[in-house]
Amino acid sequence: MIAPVFVDTNILLYARDAGEPIKQPLAEQWLRRLWQERSGRISAQVLSEYYVNVTRKLVPGLSSERAWEDVEALCSWVPQATDCALLTRGRELERRYQLSWWDSLIVAAAQLQQCALLLTEDLQDGAQYGELKVRSPFTLAVSDAGAPYRVEREQAAPRHRQRGRPIGSRPKRA
Secondary structure, three states, X not given: OEOOEEEOHHHHHHHHOOOOOOHHHHHHHHHHHHHHHOOEEOEHHHHHHHHHHHHHOOOOOOOHHHXXXXXXXXXXHOOEOOOHHHHHHHHHHHHHHOOOHHHHHHHHXXXXXXXXXXXXXXXXXXXXXXXXXXXXXXXXXXHHHOHHHEOOOOOOOOOOOOOOOOOOOOOOOO
């Protein structure tokens, strides 16, 4: 299974932008894979930016009804809410890496969702923020994302000892 992958707004927009004949099919391939593997992640910020840009700035844009259908579908990716935890992490990232506020919130949302990969064109391709790697979906082929971003699910060791006595160790009654 591929580790969770955070998708920035621009990737969602490119997938809808017929005026980008090179980037559109690549963005669509990424989104198809993430839907198939159920590994896509986003934030409320991304959904808001997508809705505004796809209805008002993209030419030709989507109707508000069609854009809302996209937003509703993407809500199944369980978007990171804008809450105090996100804002605090964003502030830490802004200060540490000198990122813009909005980019800090994107990185923070990806980190809070334990993503291994952030697909965006807005940050430096190959940049690393803790365990999070930034990649442009236009330089990283969908087929190349397999090995470095795979997560093997291990059975976690129990944190506590089992309650009671092990079976067979009970004293016999007289």
